[in-house]
Amino acid sequence: MNDPLVHREIASPNWNERQLPISMVVLHYTEMKPVESAIERMCDPHAEVSAHYCITEEGEVIRLVPEEKRAWHAGLSYWRGHRDVNSASIGIELDHPGHALGYRGFADAQIEALVPLLNRIVLAHDIPRANVVGHSDVAPARKIDPGELFPWDRLAEYRLCLQRPEKLELGDPFDNDGAFYLALERFGYDITDGHKAVEAFQRRWRPERIDGQIDGQVRAILFQLLLERDRGIAR
Numbered sequence: 669m670n671d672p673l674v675h676r677e678i679a680s681p682n683w684n685e686r687q688l689p690i691s692m693v694v695l696h697y698t699e700m701k702p703v704e705s706a707i708e709r710m711c712d713p714h715a716e717v718s719a720h721y722c723i724t725e726e727g728e729v730i731r732l733v734p735e736e737k738r739a740w741h742a743g744l745s746y747w748r749g750h751r752d753v754n755s756a757s758i759g760i761e762l763d764h765p766g767h768a769l770g771y772r773g774f775a776d777a778q779i780e781a782l783v784p785l786l787n788r789i790v791l792a793h794d795i796p797r798a799n800v801v802g803h804s805d806v807a808p809a810r811k812i813d814p815g816e817l818f819p820w821d822r823l824a825e826y827r828l829c830l831q832r833p834e835k836l837e838l839g840d841p842f843d844n845d846g847a848f849y850l851a852l853e854r855f856g857y858d859i860t861d862g863h864k865a866v867e868a869f870q871r872r873w874r875p876e877r878i879d880g881q882i883d884g885q886v887r888a889i890l891f892q893l894l895l896e897r898d899r900g901i902a903r
């Protein structure tokens with residue numbers, strides 16, 4: 669291990685071989701305190717969960733599973749046609765109380781440790797910005813992490829994920845809910861549970877109101893995201 673961005677290695681037994689090349693990063697919160705409990709769980713063979721990295725609120729980066737192996741963090745998930753998200757992704761757990769233990773903003777030191785690590789990962793594996801996602805994006809019916817207070821805008825500043833569209837085009841292309849869901853699926857989401865998928869989209873892209881309702885603003889944001897991807901501004 670010669671990665672200056674990794675401070676400590678605690679080898680988890682919870683991994684197997686990848687079936688797909690790496691093309692995504694999934695961000696999580698641990699929803700467990702203290703961080704030692706979360707690490708213990710991710711190293712417990714009976715728990716059958718893990719991640720490649722865990723970043724403490726103090727900014728310590730701990731590697732649990734080598735990147736070339738398949739860690740077990742996403743569970744039943746879907747993104748842009750892939751159902752085996754674990755095989756396609758690198759999983760990063762952020763030490764955090766989560767919604768269950770008192771939801772709050774993410775520590776600066778933690779995000780400052782995440783940025784260079786994510787930058788290294790994205791460059792090393794040529795990961796599209798549109799594939800740096802939250803657990804809630806790939807499992808909208810089950811998961812809400814890392815949640816509406818996660819600072820995606822800070823990652824976007826470094827071009828490590830897609831930016832929330834600011835200038836929205838006029839006009840509303842999705843004049844009915846069916847068209848909106850098709851567009852949502854095309855962007856990447858599993859729309860099996862439509863309401864949950866809309867909530868997950870809002871949590872990531874319009875966290876000021878997460879109600880699962882398809883309103884004009886969420887339609888415009890999704891349209892803009894797809895436009896920018898299709899125009900090759902993002903991929």
Ligand SMILES: [Zn+2]
Pocket residue numbers: 695696697741803811813
């Ligand atoms: Zn998660």
